[in-house]
Amino acid sequence: MDYQITHNFPTNQEFNELFESVGWGSRDYNKINNHRTSSCFSVCVYLKNKIVGMARVVGDGSYFTVYDVVTRKEHQGRGIGSILMSEIINWYESIKDDDTYLYLGASSQKEAFYEKFGFKSRPYHGIGAGMKYDPEK
Secondary structure: OOEEEEOOOOOHHHHHHHHHHOOOOOOOHHHHHHHHHHEEEEEEEEEOOEEEEEEEEEEOOOEEEEEEEEEOHHHOOOOHHHHHHHHHHHHHHHHOOOOOEEEEOOOOOOHHHHHOOOOOOOOEOOEOOOOOOOOOO
């Protein structure tokens, strides 16, 4: 397929279309705008001017985290996730030094996909497990 790759953040409508296509619901446009301004790198994949995938990176110059790796449901299994991750890795390799680190939180059963790009499951070599704040209510 003839995919177009851009290093931009999607429009609010495109963002919600992707999220809704995979059952993640939609987000308030103010929240999406906050995601846009907090992202230091974004990549989108389009097919015939329609967004089919996106991913973004948030970071502070030393620590970077990959978020929102998403491919429109009807386009999954066609290599779009690999395109997104390759673009992120290429970007990271262009800015990394001895004081930069790239992380992500893989969804359950998706770890093997990210391992293909050099990510290691945690805990790994003395690094503790990735954790999420979620106190009992």
